[in-house]
Amino acid sequence: MTFSGDFTYESRPVRVVFRPGAAVSATPGEAEHLGLRRLLVVCGSRGEAVARAVAEALGDSCAGLHAEARMHVPVEDADRAVAVAREAGADGVVAVGGGSSIGLGKAIALRTGLPLIAVPSTYSGSEMTPVWGLTEGGSKRTGRDPKVQPRSVVYDPELTLSLPVPLTVTSGVNALAHAVEALYAPDTSPLIALMAEEGVRAMTEALPRLAGDPADVEARGQALYAAWLCGSCLGSTTMGLHHKLCHALGGTYGLPHAETHTVVLPYALAYNAPEIPGALTVLKRALGTDDPPHALWELAGRLGAPRSLAALGLQETDLAEAAVQVAGQPYANPRPVTVDGVRAVLEAAFQGRRP
Numbered sequence: 001m002t003f004s005g006d007f008t009y010e011s012r013p014v015r016v017v018f019r020p021g022a023a024v025s026a027t028p029g030e031a032e033h034l035g036l037r038r039l040l041v042v043c044g045s046r047g048e049a050v051a052r053a054v055a056e057a058l059g060d061s062c063a064g065l066h067a068e069a070r071m072h073v074p075v076e077d078a079d080r081a082v083a084v085a086r087e088a089g090a091d092g093v094v095a096v097g098g099g100s101s102i103g104l105g106k107a108i109a110l111r112t113g114l115p116l117i118a119v120p121s122t123y124s125g126s127e128m129t130p131v132w133g134l135t136e137g138g139s140k141r142t143g144r145d146p147k148v149q150p151r152s153v154v155y156d157p158e159l160t161l162s163l164p165v166p167l168t169v170t171s172g173v174n175a176l177a178h179a180v181e182a183l184y185a186p187d188t189s190p191l192i193a194l195m196a197e198e199g200v201r202a203m204t205e206a207l208p209r210l211a212g213d214p215a216d217v218e219a220r221g222q223a224l225y226a227a228w229l230c231g232s233c234l235g236s237t238t239m240g241l242h243h244k245l246c247h248a249l250g251g252t253y254g255l256p257h258a259e260t261h262t263v264v265l266p267y268a269l270a271y272n273a274p275e276i277p278g279a280l281t282v283l284k285r286a287l288g289t290d291d292p293p294h295a296l297w298e299l300a301g302r303l304g305a306p307r308s309l310a311a312l313g314l315q316e317t318d319l320a321e322a323a324v325q326v327a328g329q330p331y332a333n334p335r336p337v338t339v340d341g342v343r344a345v346l347e348a349a350f351q352g353r354r355p
Contacts, residue, residue: 007187007188007189007190008187008189009189009191009192009236010236011236012130012146012149012235012236013151014128014149014150014151014152014153015030015033015151015152015153016152016153016155016228017029017030017152017153017154017155018155018221018224018225018228019155019156020156020157020158020217020221021156021158022154022155022156023050023053023054023096023119023154023156023158023159024053024054024057025057026154026156027054027057027058027094027117027119027154028057028058028059028061030117030152030154031058031061031092031094031117032061033152034092034115034117034151034152036061036091036092036115036117037061037091038061038063038088038089038090038091038092039058039061039062039063039090039091039092039093039094039117040063040064040065040066040084040085040088040090040092040093040094040108041054041055041058041062041064041065041066041093041094041095041096042065042066042067042068042069042081042093042094042095042096042101042104042105042108043065043066043067043069043095043096043097043101044067044068044069044070044097044098044100044101045067045068046097047096047097047098047101047121048065048067050096050097050121050159051065051067051096051097051101052065054094054096054119058094063088063089063090064084064088064090066081066084066085068080068081068104069095069097069100069101069103069104070100070104071100071250071256071257072100072103072133072135072140072250072251072254072257073100073103073104073106073107073132073133073134073135074134074135074136075134075135075136077104077107078104078107078108078111078134081104081107081108082107082108082111082112085108085112085114086112090114091114092114092115092116092117093105093108093109093114093115093116093117094116094117094118094119095116095117095118095119095150096119096121097119097120097121097122098120098121098122098124098171099122099124099126099174099257099258100257101121102118102120102124102126102127102150103126103132103133105118105150106126106132106148107132107134107148109147109148110132110145110147110148113147115151116148116149116150116151117150117151117152117153117154118150118152118153118154119153119154119156119159120153120155120159120224120227121159121160121162121163122160122163122167122171122227122258123160123168123171123172123174123175123203123223123224123226123227123230124171124174124175124227124231124257124258125174125175125178125227125228125230125231125232125234126231127150127153127231128150128153128228128231128232128234128235129144129149129231129234129235130144130145130146130147130148130149130235131143131144131148131234131235131239132144132145132148133247133251135250135251138251138252139248139251139252140247140248140250140251140252142239142247149235153228155224155225155228157217157220157221157224158217158220160220160223160224161214161215161217161220163214164214165210165211165214165303165304166304166305167258168207168210168211168214168223169207169210169211169262169300169303169304169305170256170258170259170261170262170305170306171227171258172203172206172207172210172223172226172227173207173258173261173262173265173296173299173300173305174257174258174261174262175199175203175226175227175230175231176199176200176203176204176230176265176296177230177242177243177246177261177264177265178199178230178231178233178234179195179196179197179199179200179229179230179233179234180196180200180242180265180269180279180283180292180296181234181237181239181240181242181243181268182195182196182230182233182234182236182237183196183233183276183278183279183282183283184240184272184275184276184278184279184334185237185238185239185240185332186238186332187236187237187238188237189236192233192236192237193282195229195230195232195233196229196230196233196282196286197282197283197285197286198226198229198286199226199227199228199229199230199233200226200230200283200286200287201226201286201287202222202223202225202226202229203223203226203227203230204286204287204299205222206219206220206222206223206226207223207299207303208299208302208303209222210223211303211304238331238332239331240268240272240331240332240333240334241268241271241272241326241331241333241335241337241342241345242261242264242265242268242269244326244329244331245264245268245322245326245342245345245346246260246261246264248322248325248326249264249309249314249322252322252325253314253318253322255309255312255313255314256312259305259306259312260309260312262300262305262306262307263300263306263307263308263309263311263312263349263352264309264345264349265296266293266294266296266297266300266355267293267345267348267349267355268345269283269292269293269296269355270293270348270355271335271341271344271345272333272334272335273292273293274335275334275335276334280292293355294354294355297354297355307352308349308350308351308352309346309349309350309352310350310351310352311352314350316350319343319346319347319350320343322342322346323339323340323342323343323346324339326342327339327341327342
């Protein structure tokens, strides 16, 4: 990417601890560093065992464990979690798990202003952003607020060892989507380009290794490092067509988050490709290919990930309505977003054909 001397870059105050075993060994120290003494630990049902271990490590500083995080953060779940935090007299929140857990922690932080510590167990990258999302009445709202940016992030590669291979792959491609879209965002910068290129390179190198050997702690660490970089890119830039499509498909049609990102990414990139030569140059280098949309589509297929919206349960009759919904929202995107354009992207992604 050629250097542009016209940009704004804002870095956010966050401490990162990165080491195997850190979830249990480092989280209490991070709480102490922030001066927190009554922490509510939140998680989903799948990550409850790990969250319980973190809660036990916090000892007397743990004000309770709330294991009710769900995908896309339904607003009623957020209401209940806020009430639990207030009843417990919590002075901070520790979110342990994937994007759903961190999303619930953010919802509490948004409403209460309580500081958040994130202990991610997937590659969602949400821990590196001030972006929150809530689903109400079948539609997902997102926003940005510095209050929801975790103050401390504890990366523990061992936490991701139990992540099944299919979820490892889709969670990793979800992270790639953050970096890809940041490269052509209106508020991108040379720093974003550096982080995005390294994030894409590191993740696309780690995922095939993990598909072959899910217990490879070094590759797990590399994927987590890549997710950190990709999440940082998303945290500093404006989202475009790809993320808007995924939010609509998830919030309105209930499609699973990471899988939807995995399916949509090559098609959204192909749609924008004519307008983003600089971003494509970076991706060609990072992926070692002349055709980034095809390389991302091929990677997902090679690693056994879903490649069509039909496979995720979307109905063909939903495509027209989804296209109108996505085209009707105002947001920055390098190529003009029209109903017909979005419909074409959705139809290709529905069928899963080569982008």
